[in-house]
Amino acid sequence: MKYFDYAATCPLDREAAEIYIKAATEYYGNTSSLHDTGGQAKELLENCRSEIAQLLGVQKEGIYFTSGGSESNFLAIQSLLSTNLKTGKHIITSMAEHSSITSIMKKLIKEHLYEVTVLPLNPAGQIDIDEVKNAIRKDTILISIQHGNPEIGTLQPLEKIGRLCIENQILFHSDCIHTFGKTDIKQVAQVADSISISGHKFYGPKGIGAVYIHPRLNWQGYYPATTHEKGFRPGTVNVPAIAAMTVAAQKAGKYLNDHHSHYLRLRGAFLQVLEPIRKHYIVYHADASEQLPSTIGMRIKGIEGQLLMLECNRYGFAISTGSACQTGMQLPSKTMEALGITGKSAKEFIRISFGWETTVNDVQLLGNLIVKIVQDTCQS
Incomplete structure (x- = not known):
């Protein structure tokens, strides 16, 4: 199977896997225990915290480890709302946020705690900064905008949004789960009050993530009487997964520019192969x-995304129809809705995402298959 769904999840990097085993067998103590075995695990944990902070360009005191991206988003939002800064x-927020963000917003609305303004995307798949300005009210206390769209890969103007937040004393959270390990997010970390990342998106283990919350903020823990991670979340800290995620993050950071150039080549090669059906598809990008x-x-006009995905799967290629968290619900892509694309057109959406191991030959084979499927469909 040729895998083209790295935006959903990545395989565990071998070096990260080796570190996981080493930490699980040699640093197995509970970091809250006062004996030497617990102390060794605690030391490894704090070294990982320092490394993640360095990769983000932030203070280690603001790093908290979680069970993954969804929990990171949930606890980050709850923590910011507890600060009473304003x-x-x-x-x-935006229409295209991850389900972990939209579910929080729905909960807050249902409980009559907050009013939420949800912004669409412009034709380039980005938040219009003027829309943000117009949406700000005197009682606006939080803006939550993802850094990179997980379905079309567009990056949002977070530095501009961050400056607006500072000017208006508004707290700012960004879901950086799709971008950490794929682009430098240090500038984002400088303007955001909190950001979230998830290990399995950059070749770390599943079930592990992290949150950065600016240390200047005096947040209150969502779970009462919690001691782990300074009261941020309950549960024994998963040191082996944290160590493995840290190794994967270091590797992603080290080869960031090389991987970016590789992805540019793959993208160009793929789109070049699709030239014979150019009038049949639309790629959404900035x-x-x-x-x-x-x-x-992208959309292939007249072919439902799920049908194209299944046909590709039949020939040994794994692509997707959007965010994995929406798969199976048979709902249109949230990004398509945010772009104003509805009905049958919205269900034509497919996502193709590359990884470190993807080759030019791989993308050419997939492109040729899609061309064949489209041409056969048009002739029938």
Whole structure:
């Protein structure tokens, strides 16, 4: 099977896997235990915290480890809302956020705790900064905008949004789960009050993630009487997974530029193969400087995305119809809806995403298959 769904999850890097085993067998103590075995695990944990902080360009005191991206987003939002930095009951977010964010917003609305303004994407798949300005109210206390769209790979103007937040004393959270390990997010970490990452998106283990919350904020823990991670979340800290995620993060950071160039080559090669059916498809993207080249979100006109995905799977190619968290619900892509694309057109969406192991030959084979499927469909 040729795998083209790296935006959903990545295989565990071999070096990270070796570190996982070593940590699980040699640093198995509970980090809260006061004996030497617990102390050794605690030392490894704090070294990992320092490394993740360095990769983000932030203070290690603001790093908290979680069970993954969804929990990271949930606890980050709850923590920011607990700070009482500013009085207000209004939040701004986007239509294309991950389900872990949208579910929080629905919960807050249902409980009549906050009003939420949800912004669409412009034709380039980005948040319009003027829309953000117009949405800000005197009682706006939080803005939550993802850094990179997981379905089409567009990057949002977070530095501009961050400056607006500072000017208006608004807290700012960004879901960086799709971008960490694929592009440098240090500038984002400088303007955001909190960001979230997830290990399995950059060749780390599943079930592990992290949150950065600016140490200046005096947040309150969502779970009462919790001691782990300074009260951020309950549960024994998963040191082996944290160590493995840290190794994967270091490796992703080390080869960031090489991987970016590789993805650009793959993207160009794939789209070149599709030239014979150019009039049949639409790729949704931003300018190259504001786009992750490893993620291609597109529609093949007249062919439902799920049918194309199944046909590709039949021939040994794994592609997707969007965010894995939406798969099986048979709902249109949230990104398509955010772009104003509805009905049958929205269900034509497919996503193709590359990894470190993907080759030019791989993408050419997939491209040729899609061309054949489209041409056969048009002739029938």
